[in-house]
Every structure is written in structure tokens, then in C-alpha cells.
Amino acid sequence: MFERSLIHTIRTCLTQFPAVAVLGPRQVGKTTLVKTLLGDFAKEVVYLDLEYIADQRRLVQPDLFFQANQDKLIVLDEIQRMPELFPLLRVMIDQHRVPGRFMLLGSASPDLLKNSSETLAGRIIYLELSPLHLLEIMPTYTYQQHWLRGGFPDALQAADQTRWHFWMESFLQTYVQRDLPDLGLTAGPATIRRLLTMLVGIHGGQLNYSELARSLDLSVATIQYYVDFLENAFLIRRLSPYFLNIGKRLVKAPKLYIRDSGLVHALADITDYNALTGNILLGASWEGYVVQQLIARLPLGVTPYYYRTQNGAELDLLLVKGGKPVVSIEIRYSNAPALKRGNTQAIADLQTEQNLVVTPEAEGYWLRKDVRVCSIHSVWDELRNLGVML
Structure with missing residues (x-):
């Protein structure tokens, strides 16, 4: 168990906002973090996992359920499974507006962010839980181990590199084949896996949609949609260029990074530290790792x-x-x-x-x-x- 720096921010926000949303990719530790945080929470907590059929059934009449538990903190995990709840959450909050009524956990999607931002404006704050940060895992792990394996807790703590590799491959298969389609991505799993592999090749470089479109035999608009989706799912980051009014001929394309360094290495089939230090991706991988640690x-x-x-x-x-x-x-x-x-x-x-x-x-x-x-x-x-x- 690692102490996540976001836990202090969550505590503060629960005393100020009726709804707090903690978003991040699958397997990043959202549920574990919140259960740890709420173990000594002042209010009684009701936890619902919206992927669990029994918990879904408790919300057959969600307005009655929320009203009956209006003095408790209601945690809705995997909220993207039931986006139709957002308009009702707004009504419930306005009827009984106190801090710490709802905590929403989700893997995010464009539709999720759009719906919640429209219906809960002024009532919710969004917090992002990134993969484990270097400052959160020292001194248990070195920066070399963290850089190689990335910040997903189960991957970082794998018993050896073979088990790390199996975990990362399982994560990729599950995320690409099930989770991203469930979030609303319409592309086929093979296309997204190819796209992610191609993005490794431009990791730390400038993003050129036209080149990706030609390589995948897709339209530029389709590639832009896929990249937008992957960013909203917290898998990649586009870093914008800074513009100065100094008459310079500035580069306008964003730089692209895959957020988790372990994911970069898994997609590039880099399985140990010696393979990393001898790989052509070494400089770009180090740059992306440092950028992620600093921005987080x-x-x-x-x-x-x-x-x-x-x-x-x-x-x-x-x-x-x-x-x-x-x-x-x-x-x-x-x-x-x-x-x-x-x-x-x-x-x-x-x-x-x-x-x-x-x-x-x-x-x-x-x-x-x-x-x-x-x-x-x-x-x-x-x-x-x-x-x-x-």
C-alpha cells in the first residue's frame, strides 16, 4: 500500500463540494484509494460498484435510494456504467445541498465528461488519479524500477519481470478489447492496438495526424477522434506548444506522450532494464517519464x-x-x-x-x-x- 498524495486533496474537496469525482485509467488504484480514505470518514458511507449486478439493482429506484441515504456519503464506482444518473444527481444535490454527498469514480470517457460537466456544473470537482508517482513509491522502489515498470500498482509490484510482462499484456488486451469499447470507442481492438504501437514510435515527438491516417488507411478525422478518445481515457497526453508574439515561425503541432512509461515499454516489447538502455527509444522514454512525473x-x-x-x-x-x-x-x-x-x-x-x-x-x-x-x-x-x- 502506497500513500497517494491525492488523498489530502480529496479530503479537502469533500468538505467543500457536494460531489467529488476521482477519474483515471483502469487499475490505477482509484477504488483502493477511496476505500482507504473512507475507512475513518466522519459520515457513514454507502459504497456501490456499478459493475456489480446486485448494486445495480439497489438503484432500480435511484431517487428513492438517494433520498433515503441523503445524510450519508454515497460512493458510485464505475459511474460511466450508468451515465443516466447525472441529471438525477443534480436534482438530489439541489434538494439537499451539503458537502460530501456523492463521490464518483470512473475511467472517464468523452460522454461521461460531457454529461457530468453539463448537469453538475458548480456542484462537482474533478480530480485525476495518475499512476503511482516517483515520490509516492520511494524508497521502496528506485527510479530505474519505476521508469521501467511504470506506475500501475500491480505492474510495479510484480514479483519479477516475467510476471510484469504478463500483467501488462493482460492489461492491454482487456483495456483495448473490452474497456475502451465499453467507454464508447467504436474502433476495432486490432486497430487500436496498432495505433497504440504506432504512437510508441512518435512518443516524445510531434503528432502528425496525416501520417498516422496514411499508415492505418483511415481518414484524418477518424484518427483525431481516436486520439481524442485515448487522451480522455488518460492513456496519452498531448503537450501543446507555447506561442509568443515575437514574430517567430513557431511549430504548432502538439507533442505526444504515452502517459505510463511501463505501457510504453510493454508496447515496444522492452522487458528489462538492459534492453531499455540499449533501445533506440531510450531518450524519448526518459523524456516522457520525466514529463509525466513533473506534470502530475x-x-x-x-x-x-x-x-x-x-x-x-x-x-x-x-x-x-x-x-x-x-x-x-x-x-x-x-x-x-x-x-x-x-x-x-x-x-x-x-x-x-x-x-x-x-x-x-x-x-x-x-x-x-x-x-x-x-x-x-x-x-x-x-x-x-x-x-x-x-
Whole structure:
């Protein structure tokens, strides 16, 4: 059992909002987290798993059930199974509006987010539970183990790499063949598996819908829909470019990352650490891993971007607060990093006073007067000191 950092945020939100939604991919630990949290909760808790037939039957007359339990916290797990409940939840909340009436757990889908945001506006807050973060699993696991296996709890804790590989393959089969179609994705499992494999090839690179469409013999609109869906299911991330009004010819395509590094490695058939360090995906995998760890800990009001111009100026990650670039970050799988000419030009373009180079283990020295080298372990203190990290 790992202590999840989100648990403190959930506690606070339950004292403020009538409904709290905890969303994230399957097997990320949502149910375990909430059951742990509610073990000592002040109010009585009613837990319903909407994939369980007996619990579904308890909601044959949902309005009567909710009214009879209006002084309790009602947890609805796998809420996407019964999206028709959302209009009723709004009515129930308005009839008896107190904090902590409902907690919704779900794997998310475009329809789920659309329905709930329309019917529960002003009554609900959405919280995302990401795969286990590096700060949540230290010192039990090293960053190398975490990077290789990813943050799904069962995968990370597998007894050996063979069992990890079996778990990841089972997860992929189940998610692609059952869960994503249940969420509303109309593509065939073979198509989505091919798409995910192709996305590994551009992991950390710019997303070109036309190239993917040609490779899969599908329309650009269809590929865009699939990518949108995978992002709403928390499997991938599109990182937007940052634009400056400086007359630069800027790259406008988003960068694409598969969120969980273990999923990247499973799709690429990378089964151990030695295979990873010798693979052509090494640099992109490390970049994606660091990006996920950093973005998962950003506070409200801090927005991540990347920066690149057609003249070659580039930075892997840019954190913007109040509309102003606060810190630029370059990610290198090297303990003796050097800035490229494009990095220097990007820093000059953005005029960021704080600039970091994140490495596996090198830390605590100035590469130049405005660029500091840090490790995956020390970057958190650097960013907290700048006010851009939880």
C-alpha cells in the first residue's frame, strides 16, 4: 500500500463540494484509494460498484435510494456504467445541498465528461488519479524500477519481470478489447492496438495526424477522434506548444506522450532494464517519464507547454504561471549534459530566469549562470523553491 498524495486533496474537496469525482485509467488504484480514505470518514458511507449486478439493482429506484441515504456519503464506482444518473444527481444535490454527498469514480470517457460537466456544473470537482508517482513509491522502489515498470500498482509490484510482462499484456488486451469499447470507442481492438504501437514510435515527438491516417488507411478525422478518445481515457497526453508574439515561425503541432512509461515499454516489447538502455527509444522514454512525473505534481494555475521554432530553438518543457513563462526545463538522459544551440536560443526567446536540465543522477551545479543541472530526485526541491510544484 502506497500513500497517494491525492488523498489530502480529496479530503479537502469533500468538505467543500457536494460531489467529488476521482477519474483515471483502469487499475490505477482509484477504488483502493477511496476505500482507504473512507475507512475513518466522519459520515457513514454507502459504497456501490456499478459493475456489480446486485448494486445495480439497489438503484432500480435511484431517487428513492438517494433520498433515503441523503445524510450519508454515497460512493458510485464505475459511474460511466450508468451515465443516466447525472441529471438525477443534480436534482438530489439541489434538494439537499451539503458537502460530501456523492463521490464518483470512473475511467472517464468523452460522454461521461460531457454529461457530468453539463448537469453538475458548480456542484462537482474533478480530480485525476495518475499512476503511482516517483515520490509516492520511494524508497521502496528506485527510479530505474519505476521508469521501467511504470506506475500501475500491480505492474510495479510484480514479483519479477516475467510476471510484469504478463500483467501488462493482460492489461492491454482487456483495456483495448473490452474497456475502451465499453467507454464508447467504436474502433476495432486490432486497430487500436496498432495505433497504440504506432504512437510508441512518435512518443516524445510531434503528432502528425496525416501520417498516422496514411499508415492505418483511415481518414484524418477518424484518427483525431481516436486520439481524442485515448487522451480522455488518460492513456496519452498531448503537450501543446507555447506561442509568443515575437514574430517567430513557431511549430504548432502538439507533442505526444504515452502517459505510463511501463505501457510504453510493454508496447515496444522492452522487458528489462538492459534492453531499455540499449533501445533506440531510450531518450524519448526518459523524456516522457520525466514529463509525466513533473506534470502530475503541478499545482493549479501552472500550465505545461513545450517550445520549438522552425529555426531550431527548442525546450522540452515550459511551465507558465499567470501567462508568463516561469521556468524552462530540458530533459537529458546523461549525467554530463550540455546545452544545444537550440536550447540557448529558446532561453533567449523566452527570457526565463530559471532554467533546469533534468538528468538521471547529476545534480546541484550550475551549467552556466542561468542554467542549473539537477537530478530526478532533486528537481522537486528546485521547483518547489520556484513555487511551481506541489
